[in-house]
Amino acid sequence: MSEEPQLHEYRPGTTFPGVIGRTVDESSPAWPEPLRAAEGAPNVLFIVIDDMGYGQLGCYGSPIRTPNIDRIAAGGIRFANMHTTALCSPTRTCILTGRNHHSNHMAAITEASTGFPGYDGNVPFENGFIAEILKGEGYNTFAVGKWHVTPTDQTTAAGPYDRWPLGRGFERYYGFLGGDTHQYYPELVYDNHRVEPPKTPEEGYHLTEDLVDRAIAFIADAKQVAPTKPFFTYFAPGAMHAPHHAPKEWTDRYAGVFDEGWDVYRERAFARQKQLGLVPEGAELSRHDPDVQQWDSLSDDERRLYARMMEVFAGFLEHTDHQIGRLLAFLEELGVLDDTLIMLISDNGASSEGGPTGSINENKFFNFVPDSLEQNLAAIDELGGPKYFNHYPWGWTWAGNTPFRRWKRETYRGGISDPFMVQWTNRIPARGEIRTQYAHAIDMVPTVLDLLGIEPPASIRGVTQSPIEGVSFKDALVEASAPSSRTTQYFEMLGHRSIYHDGWRAVCPWPGTSFSESGRAFGDPITADVLRELDADAWELYHVAEDFAENHDLAAQYPDKLVELISLWYVEAGKYNVLPIDGRGQQRFAEQRPVIAKDRSRYVYFPHTSEVAGSAAPRLVNRPHTINALVEIPDGGAEGVLVSQGGVDGGYSLYLQGGRLVYTYNYVAAEYFHITSDTDVPSGRHILSMEFAPTGEPSIREGKGTPGTVTLFVDGEAIGGGELPVTIPIMLGLAAGVSVGLDAGAPLTDAYAAPFPFTGTIHRVVYDVSGEHIVDHEAELRAALARQ
Template sequence: MSLTEYQAGTTFPGRIGRTIGESDAAWPKPNRAEAGAPNVVYIVLDDTGYGQFGCYGSPINTPNLDRLAQNGLLYTNMHTTALCSPSRSCMLTGRSHHSNGMACITEGSTGFPGSNGAIPFENGFLSEMLLPHGYATYCIGKWHLTPAEQISAAGPYDRWPLGRGFERYYGFLGGDTHQYYPDLVFDNHQVEPPKTPEEGYHLTEDLADRAINFIADLKQVAPEKPFFLYFATGANHAPHQAPPEWAEKYRGKFDDGWDAYREKVFARQKELGIVSQDAVLSRHDPDVAQWEELSDDERRLYARMMEVFAGFFEHTDHQIGRLLDYLEETGQLDNTLIMVISDNGASAEGGPHGSVNENKFFNNIPDDLEQNLAAIDDLGGPKYFNHYPWGWTFAGNTPFRRWKRETYRGGVADGFIVHWPAGITARGEVRHQYGHVVDMVPTVLEALGVDPPAAVGGVTQSPIEGVSLAHTFNDETAASKHHTQYFEMFAHRALYHDGWRAVCPFPGTSFEEAGAGFGMLDLTEDRLRALDATGWELYHVDVDPAETNDLAEQERARLIEMIALWYTEAGKYNVLPLDSRGTMRFADPRPQISLPRETYVYHPGTQVVPENVAAKVLNRAHTITAEVELAAGDEGVVMCHGSNVGGYTLFVQDGKLHYVHNYVGVREMHLASDTPIPAGKRTLRYEFEPNGQPDVVAGKGTPGHARLLLDGDVVAEADFPVTIPLAIGIGGGLVVGRNAGSSITEMYAAPYAFTGTIEKVTVSTAAPAAHDEEEAKRAEARMAMARQ
């Protein structure tokens, strides 16, 4: 039986009589896509360098990404912003990162239009653009595009994936997460992983499962309905974690070091036509040790860290392959427009020696070689949040200079693969046209024959700022349409214009040469004027892709024009003011959904509270008071905040009250009551009172006097010489009644749920009252000493 359909909002074409027999029905037309409309898939890798993809010359096995390149197009001249949230905002909106308010990651937002971390609704997402054209829209994996203070259960939810045009979501909202104990959100609510690490759980496998399930759910009901899938792995961001058999494939493969790696990858890139035969490899980075000058222990450790990374990447490639296999088996692969991109170059967040706890980087704490060596046999497993050293970062970005967070090409030139057999006749070809992640949205829209919408959800849309690359799909000789592109990240600046690149590094060409590390120098107006006068470099990247020959003196007039053009672009896209503060930006106050307060009340059975909206206890006096009822033998976590890379936990074990402050995985400071807790209703309390000043730049939070109280009586006390200075941890927010995620302390195994009853837990950041007159005097003396 045929139906009469009409466009919603137009005149009803049927007939309405007084009875059903005298009437003819007509229906509003469902929102259907054009026949044969392709699926669209973004595969977004994290912190993956140009020279780490197998198809870009790396010895790391990436057969599934390679097959996309072999049956599609490999681009050699694609660029990002140098950091994750900014790049992701560009690839989903087609607007520049400062136009999106994404000068930095969301945690580093500041109160200026180009850096407030709130992507404006006039900058619609590709998901929002495709919904009216009959597409299903799915987001899987890393998001990191919601203001950090808005990712709790209190919302608001309008900048979560489901608020920006995605119909289903499964992944993590922050910048990174544990691969074995991830912070997971399903649609708009938190969930626990479906399995434990002991049962074989790994995040990337889980994400691939969910992506396949979402597509299968759709296609069994509406097989002709196309979908847009944004598939963003946590890999290859730290922690570099994968089942041990994947790393074992690479045992001994990197023993000859990072310089040998660079030479081999660069030679292979010439063979593949990725760089020209006369291209020159960038210099050995001054911040990177010479491999042959390292000790045997250092070489052994650093080689193992790279083996683990390589296994992590191959494991990720395998999960991507499962998704591709599913699309192929169901007859969808050929008519799916797939774009593979990394969000920035390889990451230097592991520091010069590598790290077994990346949270040290976020707290300005240097890594310790002995601690790292002690962890060597467990790297890649759930115990450590590991990251390789700078040498492998610099090698991973072969042939370019530097790395993530900086605007030399090592930070911003990234692998980019396009695969669409039904729409692209070329196979296995290389494309050298200039591109930037802002070009992905207009490329998709042109390929689909869709115009950018004038409005989304009633909000008039801003112009798309990228340009389409679709004209290059079947024409390797097509001219580049993207002529000018600015770059800025943490006051490190660059400008591309028609084959030339001007770069103004800050604090300098390397940390060694600048005499300062990341975020250690404030960019003053006087310093900026000096940089604009003498700090810019100039490269003809069409012939010198690795930025090896500075032509600033020979081409002074051109450089001056490009500096002026950078400022023109900066004004156009809300780039100013420049902010070089690095991790210190994380400490800036930001608007919260609730008014400032000193008292926070938490209850059992509720969702985990993310760090950015949890009680701020670092570097200040605070108390934690729990009203509980327990019987003999009850145990478990009363309240905790953090994970195995840092945090604190208040718990009952062996009948006694315990508190542990995990100082970024370096040491655990432990208090335990000297007497058992009697059964019944009890008040359990932890108090912390500073007795010194923090040294945040040196990675040291305030020292203080800590004590435990049972029903108002002190049952344990000690001085803590140091505490976490800036960030409690990656993964595992604040929660009552259990330890979500990985265990904060080695004294128990998560979740270690409390077996008694918790009425509530109150956290106060007001100064604690002195226990008695004598204690008040001691407190005054400690504070007086702290002011000396």
């Protein structure tokens, strides 16, 4: 049997090397050469955990069992001195681009963008993603899980899609675009479109399991066709961000483990960190944080509640570790685990959004609504389940960042020093070793490129690329005694500033060293006068080469060194788009931003369409508005949701039930208001409406939006009403999309069994935020009815 002739290939864009005759028999073919990765190119796997502190993994001293993550550490290298930005979206852009977060225009989370170059949330195309680079080198590229690096106004079905995962170099995507999501009712995107979860919580659904299933499927799809083609997979579960959701059989494994409190946790974790070699033998544990209660001063009920909140977190983490283990086991089954470069990192320190007392609804934090011990205790047996959006208290946040002070959002080491490990069995010989070299998340991309022998491209898709700002730490992976390749790194997050240089750190905390000591609240603005005072008096100085946990402020002892570092911070700030300094927090969420569609007072929605993202929905908080549903009700009546927005964490629903029109308002799961019509809604074609009319002013810093009256109408005729004594002041919900014809996702009320789809016909739903009353539209309403 004769051998098949060898294909003649040529590089696309070069001259065709074959022969073109008048007929095929006197011609010789040649084919454009397919894009192939370099011979022996490894797979690359990034695992990005959310809100996980330095002292929360088993291999970093925690009592929480994380055997699969520990296996990565045992098979490779743990870093004791890795740093992030103190917040999720900014760090993720660093991980993906190798540039600083302000260079990426991502000074804070996307929802807090402002109109300045370092802050607008639009990662420039000249800052190429590692997915774009590796795709150009012949890799398959997959992103699974949390994204949160697309401007919120661009996460709608209207796009633009060029800053979604598939627009930034990933060939496949499955996950959620926002900052967090319900683990049992997630807001899922598959490639470029919204999808519903494949199962319900009652059928055993949990997001982390689903994400691992999808990651395995993406890899399997490609490997069964092209076994030698490498992949880059960016795996970013919603864990360990709130809500802390895990099946009860996992959370119950930790019953009683945390009953001795957060101080005991810290002492034991710190001792273990020293044994592991992560913390220098002479290091000191940071002080008891002034904002954290003394465990012994708490009531029995408080200790019982807070211990259970931590049990839920621990179960969530062990459950997450188990799912990561499934992914690693699949790679091992494929025979590719040993030739996969794995980097695992947390995006910031442990999170403090639960407040001093913990919360059953994280959305309270974003709306300045205080938590209630009574409400939290009432929920204790259901924490971790789908009913609540729960988060633990500050004490466990502080303990989770052992041995450091403070937490996420702040640039003390508790906010910016994070677990990080690297494993590549076939190429990195280290096993279970510790590295103390200074590194930052921006250094991951250049290190991967260095290990793979890839030069950063001069351009991507015709866009000239900016210099990568990170530096490779490849030498530290090979040689334990290699010097740190990074000697300087600035930090800024929500006005909290610091800088590292050659073993020293200067820190200017905002709103202060603690809330209780400063007398300020998170989100207090920094004016020009305040900034001058801060620069004159508030900077602290730490010799972290000897003072690992920033315990000894040397500012008075070394004033020249402090001035040097403050000046260096401003040099770096000018270099990387850090100015203007902005101390505001939640207030930034209300910032006016450009939108694709021109601002309007009327929004028209249709049934059988994707949920409208909250960022594109009409802004209803603290303003008059009406909702009008043009419907057809069959003989015998109909029931179900006409329109809803939000979920368990807050929102509203307008629906028919028992023949009556009902409006339910969920005030951050603290109070529920149900307003029902006085009469039944007749069959036929009708416009069913609700009108909200404010009756007072909001008290936003007290967690109270505008109070008002709600009136219900059929065809412009009032059929009932009631009072909303308090409303949500800033964010209806953490995602808060508008759904027509059902209550999608996590149900916002237990007044019905969600999704409670409408059994009649909805032609359209019209929102009006002009401030005009329903009666002003009577003629228009009748005309609309006539056209149906």
